Every structure is written in structure tokens, then in C-alpha cells.
Amino acid sequence: MLTLLCFHVQSQVTDNFSDGDYTHNPAWQTTSGDFIINADKQLQSNNTTASSTFYISTANALIAQTEWEFRIKIDFNPSSANYVDVWLGATTQDLTASSNEGYFVRVGSTDDDICLYKKPSSGNAVKIIDGINGLLNTSSNSLMIKVIRTSGNRWILLRDATATGNSYRSEGEVTDNDFNTSSYFGFLIKQSTASFFQKHFFDDIIVKPFDGNMPPAKVVSATAVNANTVKVVFDKPVNAPSAEDVSHYFISGPGNPISATPDAIDGSVVLLTYMGSFTPNQKNTMIVTGVSDIFGNTITDATVDFYYYKANRYDVVINEVFADPQPQIGLPAQKFIELKNNAAFPVNLKDWQLRDGSNTATLPAIDLKPDSFLIITTSSGLSTYQNYSTTISVSGFPSLNIGGGQITLYDESGSVMHAMTYDLTTYQNELKKDGGYSLELIDAKTGCLIAGNWTASNDISGGTPGRKNSVAGTVTQSDPDYKIINAFLSTPDTLYLLTNKSVDSSAAAQKNNYTLSDGLSVSTVEVLPPFFNTIRISLNTAATENKIYTVKVNALTGCDGNSISNIFNTAKFGIASDAVQGDIIINEILFDPISGGSDYVELYNNSTKIIDLRKVFLANRNTSNSPSSFSQISAQGRLLLPGDFALLTTDPVWTGINYPISNPDAFVKMNTFPSYPDASGNVLITDQQGNIIDEVAYNSKWHFPLIKDKEGVALERIAFNGPSDQTNFRSASKDVSYGTPGLPNSQSRTDAISGEFTISPEVFSPDNDGTDDFLTITYSFPSGGFMTNIKIFDAQGRMVRYLEKNSLSGITGYYRWDGLDDKQQKLPQGIYIIHFESFNTDGVRKLHKKSVVLARRF
Numbered sequence: 001m002l003t004l005l006c007f008h009v010q011s012q013v014t015d016n017f018s019d020g021d022y023t024h025n026p027a028w029q030t031t032s033g034d035f036i037i038n039a040d041k042q043l044q045s046n047n048t049t050a051s052s053t054f055y056i057s058t059a060n061a062l063i064a065q066t067e068w069e070f071r072i073k074i075d076f077n078p079s080s081a082n083y084v085d086v087w088l089g090a091t092t093q094d095l096t097a098s099s100n101e102g103y104f105v106r107v108g109s110t111d112d113d114i115c116l117y118k119k120p121s122s123g124n125a126v127k128i129i130d131g132i133n134g135l136l137n138t139s140s141n142s143l144m145i146k147v148i149r150t151s152g153n154r155w156i157l158l159r160d161a162t163a164t165g166n167s168y169r170s171e172g173e174v175t176d177n178d179f180n181t182s183s184y185f186g187f188l189i190k191q192s193t194a195s196f197f198q199k200h201f202f203d204d205i206i207v208k209p210f211d212g213n214m215p216p217a218k219v220v221s222a223t224a225v226n227a228n229t230v231k232v233v234f235d236k237p238v239n240a241p242s243a244e245d246v247s248h249y250f251i252s253g254p255g256n257p258i259s260a261t262p263d264a265i266d267g268s269v270v271l272l273t274y275m276g277s278f279t280p281n282q283k284n285t286m287i288v289t290g291v292s293d294i295f296g297n298t299i300t301d302a303t304v305d306f307y308y309y310k311a312n313r314y315d316v317v318i319n320e321v322f323a324d325p326q327p328q329i330g331l332p333a334q335k336f337i338e339l340k341n342n343a344a345f346p347v348n349l350k351d352w353q354l355r356d357g358s359n360t361a362t363l364p365a366i367d368l369k370p371d372s373f374l375i376i377t378t379s380s381g382l383s384t385y386q387n388y389s390t391t392i393s394v395s396g397f398p399s400l401n402i403g404g405g406q407i408t409l410y411d412e413s414g415s416v417m418h419a420m421t422y423d424l425t426t427y428q429n430e431l432k433k434d435g436g437y438s439l440e441l442i443d444a445k446t447g448c449l450i451a452g453n454w455t456a457s458n459d460i461s462g463g464t465p466g467r468k469n470s471v472a473g474t475v476t477q478s479d480p481d482y483k484i485i486n487a488f489l490s491t492p493d494t495l496y497l498l499t500n501k502s503v504d505s506s507a508a509a510q511k512n513n514y515t516l517s518d519g520l521s522v523s524t525v526e527v528l529p530p531f532f533n534t535i536r537i538s539l540n541t542a543a544t545e546n547k548i549y550t551v552k553v554n555a556l557t558g559c560d561g562n563s564i565s566n567i568f569n570t571a572k573f574g575i576a577s578d579a580v581q582g583d584i585i586i587n588e589i590l591f592d593p594i595s596g597g598s599d600y601v602e603l604y605n606n607s608t609k610i611i612d613l614r615k616v617f618l619a620n621r622n623t624s625n626s627p628s629s630f631s632q633i634s635a636q637g638r639l640l641l642p643g644d645f646a647l648l649t650t651d652p653v654w655t656g657i658n659y660p661i662s663n664p665d666a667f668v669k670m671n672t673f674p675s676y677p678d679a680s681g682n683v684l685i686t687d688q689q690g691n692i693i694d695e696v697a698y699n700s701k702w703h704f705p706l707i708k709d710k711e712g713v714a715l716e717r718i719a720f721n722g723p724s725d726q727t728n729f730r731s732a733s734k735d736v737s738y739g740t741p742g743l744p745n746s747q748s749r750t751d752a753i754s755g756e757f758t759i760s761p762e763v764f765s766p767d768n769d770g771t772d773d774f775l776t777i778t779y780s781f782p783s784g785g786f787m788t789n790i791k792i793f794d795a796q797g798r799m800v801r802y803l804e805k806n807s808l809s810g811i812t813g814y815y816r817w818d819g820l821d822d823k824q825q826k827l828p829q830g831i832y833i834i835h836f837e838s839f840n841t842d843g844v845r846k847l848h849k850k851s852v853v854l855a856r857r858f
Contacts, residue, residue, distance in 0.1 A: 013060050013185055013207035017041050022056070028186075029093050030056035038201075045200035050193050055095035057186025060207055063089040063102070064180055065151045067210040071163060073142040075199035078108025081192040084200060088147055089182030091121065096188065102179055104188075105145060105157065112136040114145065114171050116157045118178055129157045131171035144168075148210055153177040156294060158237070170237035170267040170294055216297035219288050224308035226345035227277040230257075232288070232304075237267030239292045248290040254278070267294070278308035311411065315343035316368060317418040317447035318409055322438040322463055323400040329436035330461030334381030335400045337407065338465055340444050341368040349374070351412035356398035356405050364392060375465050389466020402435070408530045418447050419530035422454060423671070425651045430596045432456035438463030443475045448502040448559030450531055452653075482558035483568030485665060487551055488612065488637030489575060492542035495551065496637060497535040497571065501558035503527060508535055508556055517550040532559075548574045548610065548641065572641055576612035579693050583607035584616065586683055586696045586724060587645065587717045588732070590739060591676040594712040597658060598651040599676050600741055601683055605640045606720050613638040613668065616693070618648060620674040621682040627690060629674035638668060647741040649673070655741055658712070663742030696724045704731040704808055705841060706787055713738040716745035718784065730784045733810030746810040747784040756780050757836050757848050765855040766819030775817040775852060777834065784811050791835040792817065800827060809838065819854050829856040
């Protein structure tokens with residue numbers, strides 16, 4: 001059904017869809033259901049028909065001396081069967097009509113480019129601006145596009161791949177005056193299969209008269225790429241012939257450059273080469289005159305300052321580490337460390353150092369070119385790696401312990417340039433951690449990231465010395481937020497803050513960035529190497545016992561550019577007290593993880609004390625039944641405040657992935673972990689003297705008896721103040737993936753109303769429109785241990801869906817039905833009966849029946 005709307009021809013089009021409606025202000029025309037306004041207030045495609053072409057258009061009379069600008073995202077790699085045509089000026093509202101005439105921008109094609117076309121009313125479209133090939137050759141493309149038609153009928157096609165509207169680059173220009181009439185503006189989409197459905201997004205649309213009296217281009221910046229090359233960036237693309245004239249650039253001292261070369265892709269960038277070298281860290285002032293932009297406007301005497309810098313932190317990074325050459329997969333059986341130069345200029349490594357816990361290696365005078373690699377190894381490994389790339393051997397080469405360690409790179413002045421730490425979990429692969437594979441940096445440009453930026457090589461030989469890493473790409477951070485993850489006092493007047501990412505050291509060192517409660521104030525601040533995620537604050541006055549303080553960080557930025565938010569910028573701390581029996585309880589245990597997984601133990605502070613986990617140990621009992629295998633929970637201060645959880649594990653990444661109902665902020669990574677057998681064992685927590693704080697002598701028989709496969713199922717404490725024995729532990733619910741690490745337990749006792757279940761809504765319509773798409777079945781039992789069966793029958797009494805079969809439920813929870821049958825096919829609209837049966841091992845059985853209506857749209 002076509003959505004018909006009344007509208008008048010508009011002199012200007014402006015729409016950011018913030019009103020959540022495309023039927024007014026302005027009014028758009030489309031087939032009903034083909035487009036929606038999504039939750040982000042964007043126009044989004046919604047047509048789910050394969051091999052279809054559909055459109056949306058609105059009135060627009062502007063075509064002469066006009067400027068068009070819009071934001072577009074296509075969440076796929078385009079092709080000849082999947083692209084978008086943006087009609088700038090069309091004569092018919094139906095953009096699919098063969099009689100349509102005008103101009104359009106095609107976003108995507110076989111060449112993955114952005115091009116301008118014109119189309120007569122009878123005949124085929126003709127490409128008049130051919131954009132850069134391969135620009136859209138990615139799985140997701142978000143950008144802004146601007147098109148200008150000047151008073152002289154010159155068409156200019158610009159794109160901003162940053163989608164900010166501040167970095168437009170030219171795709172080309174042409175003079176054309178064939179069509180001068182327009183009635184509509186709009187988007188035409190061509191899509192092939194379901195892989196492309198609902199993946200077109202549009203926003204911030206502006207069509208307005210073009211103001212030809214634009215100011216000339218401005219010089220945004222000048223940056224020394226190396227000792228004699230400067231990159232000049234303008235705020236808009238410049239005219240190539242004028243930009244190539246070396247007389248248009250002058251620096252007092254070096255004079256004019258010997259060459260000026262516009263960037264082949266970025267039309268707003270020009271590279272200047274000078275005869276001599278710039279003095280490091282000395283200001284240079286460049287005068288730019290006579291350079292014209294793509295609109296013909298000429299710069300007169302613009303000045304810009306720049307410096308030639310030495311290497312900064314993270315310009316050179318540790319890019320690959322080969323710590324365990326055995327078994328030999330394909331690489332030589334010799335350890336190595338690879339460095340990479342991220343900077344845009346060569347870096348001389350004379351007197352730089354690599355250090356680990358015991359060894360120091362000093363590097364020779366060698367120039368590491370931009371985006372190049374240096375392999376560093378022992379004398380015995382030199383000849384084996386020289387065939388790969390530039391290789392040096394050094395005395396004092398780091399030991400590279402197989403089980404893990406830390407490597408730090410220093411420049412000639414002793415400043416930390418990069419550091420990395422690793423253990424067997426860093427490989428993120430159970431097979432490769434056993435040897436023969438190197439560890440590779442994923443995103444060398446964000447070498448400052450502390451976690452998640454290293455993994456085992458994917459190369460068939462086991463590593464990539466001297467070439468691009470096999471895993472090179474962008475890091476998907478499991479926790480993109482920048483936050484304080486720990487705060488503790490080492491002494492009553494010395495506070496440490498630990499962040500999850502490296503901080504901007506200069507901002508973090510400002511005293512006014514920290515606000516403390518209860519009269520405490522800051523004396524000095526220091527950001528500590530080598531990871532720059534630890535901040536040491538000296539206090540003017542000492543903290544007192546039995547008081548919880550709060551520290552608030554006002555303005556900090558992480559190394560990835562994210563600023564700390566008000567959600568994560570506070571932490572509590574205080575002077576810790578010693579824990580005694582009962583202060584900390586064992587709240588959850590995973591002793592039989594799935595294959596490749598790790599055990600975990602969850603603690604809960606059941607006291608009013610502040611407890612430092614440095615003074616608490618995890619242990620088991622040996623064959624003589626004596627406490628054994630004591631493992632310190634945290635080597636650095638880690639406070640467990642009253643009512644807080646701490647989840648102990650050697651592999652927090654695996655735990656977070658396999659137990660999504662969890663709180664990673666409560667995770668404490670331990671280097672060593674006592675052994676807890678699958679059948680039975682003892683979990684102990686003790687103080688420094690070995691005094692037992694709590695103990696659970698668990699047995700796999702404690703699990704709910706009707707669970708057939710107990711691997712990956714945690715045991716949860718029911719009541720905090722109950723005993724640490726079988727009567728107070730139960731299998732975690734299936735609802736929470738059989739574990740709640742760092743969160744309240746699914747089986748914890750509550751005062752919920754027992755023996756009841758509810759259904760909402762009683763009429764639901766599973767059509768993916770965001771409203772009543774699911775039927776929610778909510779339950780509440782008097783205790784844990786109930787098994788649930790949910791069957792769904794149609795009005796004729798036929799079972800159409802076995803929703804849950806012998807599922808272990810929590811005390812409270814819910815299930816959902818999506819309106820599909822057991823074959824995952826849509827069921828017709830009508831009345832259905834929900835048959836909800838539950839029972840436990842005590843013989844208690846409950847049965848509920850409820851009718852619901854499944855509605856469908858025609």
C-alpha cells in the first residue's frame with residue numbers, strides 16, 4: 001500500500017527525523033512499511049523483499065545553484081545488485097519510474113565507489129563524475145556526502161568518510177547544464193537478498209541554495225612527517241595545479257620547498273619536501289599564499305606553525321613476541337621480539353632499551369622506517385631470522401618466560417615508549433598456548449590499550465616476523481567505557497587509582513581533577529609507568545579508620561580518546577580491616593567448567609568491614625586433608641567493600657563470554673588458582689596466617705539431580721547467612737546460563753509470591769515492529785529446584801510448540817515465545833493455550849493454563 005501524503009513544493013529541504021515521523025515537516029512518499037524511523041531517530045530501510053527496488057521521496061524544486069548534504073550509512077559491502085541512488089533532482093515522485101529525469105548520486109556499485117549520474121526521461125543514466133574505486137570496499141560504510149552545483153553549472157561531488165561533516169574530500173567535478181527542473185529529492189534502494197535487508201540509514205538531510213560567496217580554503221595544520229617533509233592540511237580540497245607551485249609556500253630559513261605534491265586520495269593534503277633538515281622541537285612558521293580551493297577562491301598570506309618532533313610514546317611499539325618456539329610449527333626454533341614504527345617518520349633506536357624482570361637489552365643505532373619492522377633476537381637466532389626482515393641480535397635479550405611476563409620498551413632518555421604483559425590466556429586459544437605460535441598485536445595504532453589487544457598468530461607458520469601481523473585489525477573492546485576499576489590506600493595518606501585503560505598523563509597529573517569526600521584533599525598526583533593506568537595521589541591529611549571515602553575524577557581521557565563519564569568516575573576506598581571467620585563467604589563455585597574453560601570462585605563481603613584482598617588467600621585441602629595450595633587473591637590492593645562481590649578466576653575473558661549474566665567489574669584475575677576436582681573438593685579462603693575465613697566442602701552430588709550434563713553449571717549459595725554446606729547451595733538456573741559471576745545469585749532466597757505465573761501481553765503481534773513482539777511468561781516459586789515444561793496448543797488442541805522441556809528454573813524468572821512453532825515457522829493468528837507445568841523432587845507439582853491471542857497484520 002502506497003503512503004499518500006499531501007505536500008507543497010518546497011524551496012528548501014531539511015530533515016533530521018528527530019520528530020520520529022517522516023509523514024510531516026517535510027512529508028515523504030513511500031510504500032507503507034518500506035521505511036521506518038528507528039530508535040536513533042534515523043530513516044532506515046525496512047523492506048524485506050529479495051531482489052527488490054524501492055524508494056522514498058519528498059518535494060524539492062531546487063536544482064540550480066544548489067547545495068545538497070546528507071548522512072548515509074550502508075551496513076554492507078555494496079555491489080551491482082546492492083546500492084543506493086540519491087536523487088538530487090527528479091521530475092517524478094516515483095523514483096523507480098523509467099520516465100524520471102534529473103541527477104542522482106550512486107553510493108556503491110561493482111567498483112565500490114561514489115559517482116554522479118544524469119538521466120534523461122527517455123534513455124539510460126550516464127555517469128558524469130566517476131568517484132574513487134574501492135572507497136566502499138568494507139563491510140560497513142558510514143559517511144556524509146555533499147554535492148554542489150554552482151551558478152556556472154559546475155557540479156562538485158564531495159564525501160566525508162569520517163561522517164563528521166568536517167573532512168570532506170573531492171570525488172571529482174564536471175560542468176553540465178542538461179537539466180534545470182526538479183520536483184523531488186529522495187533515496188532509491190536496490191537490494192538482492194536478506195543479508196542486505198534493513199541495512200540502509202539516512203539522516204541530517206539539507207537541500208538549500210548554494211552561496212557562491214564562500215571564503216577561500218584555510219590552512220588547518222602543518223605537520224613535520226620527517227626531518228625534511230611537511231604535510232599541509234587545508235579545510236577543503238585544493239586545486240592541484242596551484243597546490244603544486246612551490247613558490248606558494250615559504251618558511252624563514254629553509255625557504256621554499258623543492259617539491260609540492262597533492263595527495264592522490266585526499267585533495268585537502270599537500271606534501272612539501274625541503275632541501276635541508278628541520279631542527280627538532282623548534283617552531284617553524286610557514287606562509288601559504290596563492291593556493292586556490294576547488295571553488296576557485298585563493299588564499300592570501302595564511303600562516304601556520306609546526307614543529308619537528310622526536311618520537312612520542314607508542315610511535316614505536318612491541319608488535320610481536322615469540323616466547324615459546326616449541327613445538328616447532330614453521331618458524332625457526334628461536335625466540336624473538338618484533339618492533340613496529342607507527343610514526344610517519346623514521347626513528348633512530350640508538351640507546352633504546354628492552355627490559356623484562358631480569359634482563360636489559362640496549363639497541364644499536366638503527367633507523368626504523370615508518371610502518372616497518374625490526375626483529376630482535378639472540379645471537380643464535382640472528383642468522384635464522386635475517387631472511388625474514390631486518391634483524392639484530394642483542395645481549396641481555398629478555399628471557400621471555402613461557403608462562404608469562406612483562407616487556408617494556410624505553411627510549412634513550414629512559415621514557416617508556418610501550419609495554420606489554422602476557423600469560424597463557426593472552427593467546428586466546430587452547431591449542432596455540434602450548435607453543436609454536438607467536439603473540440601478535442592486533443591494533444598497533446592503539447598500542448596503549450592494556451587488555452584485549454594481543455592474541456595468537458593466525459599465520460600457518462605460527463607467526464609473521466618482519467611483516468604485517470596476521471591478526472592486524474581494529475580491537476573490539478569487551479569494555480569500551482573508560483572507568484576507575486580499583487581504588488585503595490597503600491598508607492593512610494597515599495591513594496592509588498587503577499583505570500582500565502592508559503590515561504592522558506598530562507591531564508591525569510592535574511590536582512584539580514580529583515575531588516575527595518570527608519575533608520580529604522590532594523597534595524600531589526603522579527601517573528605511573530609502564531602502562532600509565534595507575535595514578536598515585538598523595539593526600540594532605542591521612543584517612544581515618546572505619547570510614548568509607550569517595551574519590552571523584554572530574555576530567556580524564558583514556559588513550560583511545562574516550563573521556564571518563566559520570567557513571568564510572570567515582571570509587572570508594574578506606575583503611576582496610578583484617579577479615580575473620582564469617583566476614584567473607586564463598587557465594588558461588590564453578591568447579592567443573594566446560595572443556596577449555598576455567599574454574600571460578602565468587603566471594604561476598606558479609607560484614608561491615610573494608611577488606612583488602614591482598615591479605616586474603618584462596619586454597620584447597622591436600623590428600624592429608626590439610627589446607628594447601630594457598631594463592632594470594634590480589635598482588636596489588638583490591639578492596640572488597642561491605643555488600644560487594646569478587647569473582648576470582650584465571651581467565652576473566654572466558655568467564656565473561658560464557659556467562660553473559662555477569663559483572664566484569666567484579667572480576668579479579670589470579671595468576672595461580674588452586675585445583676578443584678570435578679567430583680568433590682574443598683574451597684577455602686584464609687587470611688595471611690592461614691586462619692580459615694570460610695570453607696565449602698562441595699560435591700557434584702549437590703547439583704540438581706535432573707540436570708544430566710553438569711559441566712559448566714555453578715553451585716550458588718541460597719542465603720548469605722546460611723551454612724556453607726549442601727543445604728545452602730543449589731545449581732544455578734538455566735535462565736542465567738547456569739552462573740551469575742559477580743552478580744546476585746539466581747537461586748538466592750527472596751520473599752517473592754510463590755506458586756504464581758503471569759502472561760503478558762494477552763494479545764501479542766510478533767511482526768518485528770518493536771511493539772508486543774514477544775509473549776512473556778513470568779513465574780515465581782517458593783523455593784529453587786523446580787523443573788518446568790511449557791507446551792503451546794492451538795485452538796484445536798494440537799501442540800504446536802514445546803517451548804521448554806524439563807528446564808531447571810530459578811526461584812523467579814521468565815520465558816519468551818516468539819510466535820513460531822517447533823520448526824521455527826510462523827504460526828497463523830488465532831487463540832493459543834499456554835500449558836505451564838512445574839515440579840520438584842519433593843513431589844510438588846503445579847499446572848497452569850492460560851489462553852492468549854496471536855495477532856498478525858495483513
